[in-house]
Amino acid sequence: MTGRDPNGSENEVTLILHNDREAIKRAEIAFTEDVGSYAYPEAATFALRLAFEESVINAFRHGHAALPDEPVQVSWRAGPDEVRLTVEDNGPGFDPEAIPDPTLEENIEKPSGRGLMLIRAYMSRVEFNEKGNRVTLTYERPSASEAG
Template sequence: MKQVESHRHPATKRTAANTNPKLWCSCAIESDIRRARDVEEAILSQCHKHSFTDRDLFALKLAVDEAINNAVRHGNRSDSSKQIHIKYRVTPRRCDVVIADEGNGFNPAAVPDPTTEQNIEQTSGRGLLLMRAFMSSVVFNETGNAITLTKFNDSVHRQNSDQVAFG
């Protein structure tokens, strides 16, 4: 546990809301994607230390970036007085990232499928599709202003399935 704590990014701090403060890191940043880069790097650095695969790291960077972008642009409508709240936890088996904005939320089920012939030339609306494709799970809160991204460590899961396969 102490090892995980020592990886905590200096910009992050524990909050009372964390169910397990020894594992979760949390922080609030301005509605500016550039402010999120440090947190993004801290998450990826922890995943790297836990030997997440390159593909996992690519997927996490893509999904976290899309989620923060959505929170800034659609959630907080780039209002600099509003904040983005990020909470993350990395264990050897999985990485969970919760990204919440201060907007009114939205209904993810109402987002049109961007892959249909009718929508294929739309210039936006692919972020959610990519997050769902690259993450192990994507869950919204009821309001639709907080998203939880989960990625399982593919190297651990592959190892386990090999053990099953070869007894």
Template sequence: MNDLHTNLTFPSDPKNVSKVEPFVHDVATRYNLPPEKHGDILVSLTEAVTNAVLHGNQGDCNKHVSISLSRKSDALAISVSDEGPGFDPGAVPDPTSPEHIECCGGRGLFLMRHLSDECRFKRGGRTVEMHFKL
């Protein structure tokens, strides 16, 4: 299989998070993704985009969120970038630890890390890159 690539960029408006589900559905169909991976990809990408809009760009509609996706024969790579100041993902507490179990926040990163096969941050926390084995 040849490498397949697609991109999507949109203003950082919370309403635009709704673009993720049809985007994932379209990608799953066009790239013939295994059905059992669809949910993990959808939840991970929705969390990454929500974080980029709300935390990275702080809802500033003059800033943009970009999704880049590529598929090779055995893996799917997705990156989500924002134009915000970045953050230190290591400073986000584990939401499953007893002292943070009832706190709001941090669950999106937890989900991305656990639903993808690899999750790493680049550009000072302004880009998250997730890999899914197919």
């Protein structure tokens, strides 16, 4: 299930994931191992793992709130310069701009609504399709100067 073939080129990995914790965990490990094969810094691996977790859980919890038995499609392509992860559910979609800012005083004690904010904070780009049921996350390797 690796995304890197023996001659070193990048392959896209696509998985159909059911809402089964062990299956999600295995996919997350495969994803982080694939990212790890390109020697990203530890902070990047932390960020990508968090983004994977939050985007997949959002797809099941929100996208498939009324579709508990439906799987979601997860695909990624890891490479030396960037990692791209796409998560697509079969739900009705949502308007990402309509999510309240969880850092505002009136929302800070609400227990939900932080997943998308964390994804946006850690990823280089976060793009939704028009329907709002597919998100593509891109993490670009920091340049040497950015990495300090």
